[in-house]
Amino acid sequence: MTEKRAQWGSNFGFIMAAAGSAVGLGNLWKFPYLAGKNGGGAFVLIYLLIVLFIGFTIMLGEMAIGRHTQLSSFNAYQKISKKWAFVGGLGVLAGFVILSFYSVVGGWVLNYMFKTVIGGIPADSAAYFGSFISNPILPIFWHLIFMAMTAVIVFKGIGGGIEKACKFMMPALFVILVIICIRSVTLPGAAAGIAFYLTPDFSKLTAGAVIAALGQVFFSLSLGMGCIITYGSYLGKEENLAKNSMIVPFLDTLVALLAGFAILPAVFAFGFEPGAGPGLMFVTLPQVFAQMPFGTFFGFIFFVLVLFAALTSSISLLEVTVAYMQDQHKWGRSKSVITLSGIMFLIGIPASLSMGVWGSFKILGKNFFDFLGFASDIMLPVGGLLMCIFIGYVWGIDKAIDEISNGGKLPFKLRGVFTIMIKYVAPVAVIAVFLNALGVF
Ligand code: TRP
DSSP states (O other): OOSOOOOOSOHHHHHHHHHHHHSSHIIIIIHHHHHHHTTBHHHHHHHHHHIIIIIHHHHHHHHHHHHHHTSOHHHHHHHHOGGGHHHHHHHHHHHHHHHHHHHHHHHHHHHHHHHHHTTOOOSOHHHHHHHHHHOSSHHHHHHHHHHHHHHHHHHTOIIIIIIHHHHHHHHHHHHHHHHHHHHHHTSTTTHHHHHHHHSBOGGGOOHHHHHHHHHHHHHHTTOSSSHHHHHHTTSOTTSOHHHHHHHHHHHHHHHHHHHHHHHHHHHHHTTOOTTOTTHIIIIIHHHHHHHSTTHHHHHHHHHHHHHHHHHHHHHHHHHHHHHHHHHHHOOOHHHHHHHHHHHHHHHHHHHHHTTTTTTTOOBTTBOHHHHHHHHHHHHHHHHHHHHHHIIIIIIIHHHHHHHHHTTSOOSTTHHHHHHHIIIIIHHHHHHHHHHHHTTOO
16 A cells, blocks of 8 residues: 555544543443443442453553554454454454444434433433334434444544544543533432442342443453454554553543443432333433433533544444455545445444334344344454454464563563463453353353
């Protein structure tokens, strides 16, 4: 290719972009409802342990592969070992799967953002949510708008598009989140929610909950599909990977925890059930806002927050597939962005319709939307497992460490910890969780 490979403008820009990829609907929509369903504090504790022992390691591994090869996932694997290119290919496929349904939910967020201001969410928010998502046209319209916003940012490239957007949206998101947290925890009756969130109820911590936590760590940290490989490939050789791979999961986890504080105390304060599941954000929260002083304002900025989080994630998903077309097939950025976002928009249509008119069409007993989510829940840990094996036994720890340390010194004992984690702990943990899910033990 004649074009010079793009690079982030600064390390801060990379961190905002990578944290932007990580912080998304996974943190704001899924994490609080998973915690609500799986025993509050107990789930939070398990989640933190998995981030600590597996999340950091895989994040560092992905950054190392990307920065070393300066290529996006498929070509990165291929450059190191031809036989392993399929792992990168699996990641590109996962990008299609995830963004197709992610954009549908992004569209819901846009709808809620506008609806909060114009007319407000009807008092019977459950009925409203049900009729909105099963409507054959409206959610697809918003899905189109969300996908178009994603495409416009990615179209503008790494520095001028993704980095610039994240450098604005991520700090804004953080400020809005803190405002909403303060509002939520100071509501009368919030204490019960805080207690629920912080007190572990280990009786609720079933095998299913542990698997949910593992899947959530991969999804929330954008791991297991080459997203961080791709972002890492635009990173300069002088940057400190070890530090970056700690900051990004730290920020992601901080936002997930804050999202719990923003949502659960308010839910308790107004007497709702924390275990509402996926409807927590779209059904329960509008009712919470309706009862809160200045609820329209808080509701609106809340959905702006969610929109920013979703967009900084969706652009990273699109970028994985775009970078693949550029690196492997030498397509230009504009052609890649238009074609790929178009295809994902099309796959999203049946996903949206499967919540309404096409609801009876089932794969493995799931409607198409749930099936895409299920496929990503499997693909990400499998991708992460293969990556650990790849680094530990194919590429080799020494080469990975060389890349991580820039040929210089590593922080205290990192080498030993990284080796043990990537060769033994992370693979065994992922396999154990799978076997457990299959009922083997
Ligand atoms: N991490 C994002 C979230 O929490 C979603 C996401 C973006 C993602 N890029 C990814 C998930 C890559 C898996 C892999 O919403």
